[in-house]
Amino acid sequence: MTAIDRILLALAAVSGLLGVAASAAAAHGDGGETLKTAAQFLLFHAPLVVGLVALAGTEAMHGRLTRFAGAAILAGLALFSGDLAMRALSGVPLFPMAAPAGGLVLMAGWLLVAAAALVPSRK
Secondary structure, three states: OOHHHHHHHHHHHHHHHHHHHHHHHHHOOOOHHHHHHHHHHHHHHHHHHHHHHHHHOOOOOOHHHHHHHHHHHHHHHHHHHHHHHHHHHHOOOOOOOHHHHHHHHHHHHHHHHHHHHHOOOOO
16 A cells, blocks of 8 residues: 555545534534535545545556546545535635535546546556
């Protein structure tokens, strides 16, 4: 396992933790549907990144592209879910257009997952 893999796994774990925390806050009335959406995105994508790291070390997927896809997913989550959480909890956006930019980065991450599955591994 590479250092990048360890960083991606740690960030995926933090995403899962934040997803649970945001779900709890949304369930107790703080942030409503916006915070619930942020939590769902975190909780849906955290296991994806864990799986991508596991696949990156195999010949099943192109390792570099798989790791890049995981990084893109995490960056998209930070922008998208971060912006939604900031708006829900403080009323202030992360920055203008952060959520749409994060959504585009998430979609690009998924496209990279497809590319990593189709591009032959170099092993």
